[in-house]
Amino acid sequence: MRRLGIACLLLLLLGACVPRSCARHTAPGSGFDCCEGDVLLLLDSSGSVSFYEFSYMLHFLSNLLRPFQVGRGHVRVALVQVHTEPRVEFDFGAHSSQNTLQDALLRTPQLRGDTKTETALLLAQRLLWQPAGQEAPPRVLLWLTDGVEPGNVDGPIAALRKEGVSVLAVSTGHSNYQVFSRAVTPPIEQHLYFVDPDYMHIIIKDLREAITELICTECLHVRDVTSHSAVLYWRPVLTAGLGQYELQYGRMEWSIDAYRKLTLSPDHTWTELTDLQPDTHYSVRLTAHTPHGTRGTTLSAGFTTLPEVSCPAAVMVSESGPDRLRVSWSPVESGRVERYRVEFGPIPRGDVRSVTVSGSQSSVMLTQLQPDTHYLITISAIHSSGQEGAISVKACTQEVLAAVRDLRLTPMGLDSVKVDWTTQEQGAGLQGYWVKWETGEHSPSLSSSSRYLPARSLSTVLTHLNPTTRVCVSPVYRTARGEGQCCTTHTYTAAS
Secondary structure: OOOOOHHHHOOEEOOOOEEOOOOOOOOOOOOHHHEOEEEEEEEEOOOOOOHHHHHHHHHHHHHHHOOOOEOOOOEEEEEEEEOOOOEEEEOOOOOOOHHHHHHHHHOOOOOOOOOOHHHHHHHHHHHHOOOOOOOOOOEEEEEEEOOOOOOOOHHHHHHHHHOOEEEEEEEOOOOOHHHHHHHOOOOHHHHEEEOOHHHHHHHHHHHHHHHHHHHEOOOEEEEOOOOOOEEEEEOOOOOOOOOEEEEEEEEOOOOOOOEEEEEEOOOOOEEEEOOOOOOOEEEEEEEEEOOOOOEEEEEEEEEEOOOOOOOOOOEEEEEEEOOEEEEEEOOOOOOOOOEEEEEEEEOOOOOOEEEEEEOOOOEEEEOOOOOOOEEEEEEEEEOOOOOEEEEEEEEEOOOOOOOEEEEEEEEOOOOOEEEEEEEOOOOOOEEEEEEEEEEOOOOOOOOEEEEEEEOOOOEEEEOOOOOEEEEEEEEEEOOOEOOOEEEEEEOOOOOO
16 A cells, blocks of 8 residues: 655645735835936947947946836937938837847947938937927937037037927047037036046946936835835935935825824935835825925825735645645635635756636645655735735655565475565665565464565575465565565475
8 A cells, every 4th residue: 555655744834924926126216217208319330439439338328227217108218320321220119128228229239430420410300309289208319429520510409409308418539528518408517528438437327317307307206015015215305415304104194193204314215114004095295304494395195005915824735646746725715816826846946837726716736746756835825906925835745656566486495485576667765675474374383574675686585484474575665665465385394
């Protein structure tokens, strides 16, 4: 009879109800989600720019734009390369995520050729044009060049600025200051930079702040909302490390005693609210107080915490076999879970599979498993809000306990017999064989003996047997004893 070994009866509860969809992996930034506008990159790709310098420009743009949220309703980015025949590398509708934008920027090929900046600016003007009567988003033209032969750009630049486009410039050369100072939107010290290619990284923060001043609004942004917490962040309102922020938050129905108050230093750009109630509406107000005690900017926001996360309180594993396990769990309150997802994979490594069942089901049979293998099984209760509460256990499948077959007893003389056998298959956990023999019930001298043989043995010789002897052979596995086989032999003693 096959039996489940003691080692496989041990189930390890790995954790209580863990909310899986609410984890935060990074601290928030400085309010870049409040930015909305169009940024057109005018990149000098002519032959006067060395390959080394062009590569630094691309990485500079990559790092400069990385914090912004990209796409419609946020920051849209387009790229025009300055060349003998200026080219639109990608337009404003091309990228809706940082991943695709970053890939496109870093793969941009240098075109070489002549520096036709005036023609490229006319192309940029067409991309940035907005029909009359439509409210245009903030628009920024960022011009990157080595400063060599910028050409007659005053006319096209003036036309862009007349249409409300802000112009910023970065030059890796140190000439033509008058041309660039006329081109950029005041204040010049914030919108015009001369820097060597090796040191472009030192202006990223200042240039990024200049862009955010043009396309970002002051707002209090809420993200990473869970059942009991939320993260707030904002663009800096206080400057020079002076003053303080006063944060008030409470349930939507404000009253004199209903809100909590926090005082934050001026260098704060984010904070986390904890100990909130699930499924509750909250209001937040952030007020900046100047060093003189006067009240400045006030930002406000509202949010609703998620419902409480529920998950199965207990998990049971039964009906274990070499290739299957039945997993059962205590169901969550009716109506709170849309479905359950059961994920399982061998430990320490292996492919993880999953099966999804309805919220009314509380058991599933996992099949096509590996024998004698520990599995990590995770049951996730998926709520309609998108939250997931998960609980995990370890369990293991049985060994393949192959039975002894074809047991043969061959007389070898007066009181000896040779015992031979086979097994269906020798599993990895086969340790050896127990051979046990007993005299017949009517023998005048009843006795019992046993012998343990290694796994490679498939025969043995027994001697000094009584005339009627019952012989049994059973396989021994790591966790249990497999199914054996018995036969009775007849021998003859010297006296008979």
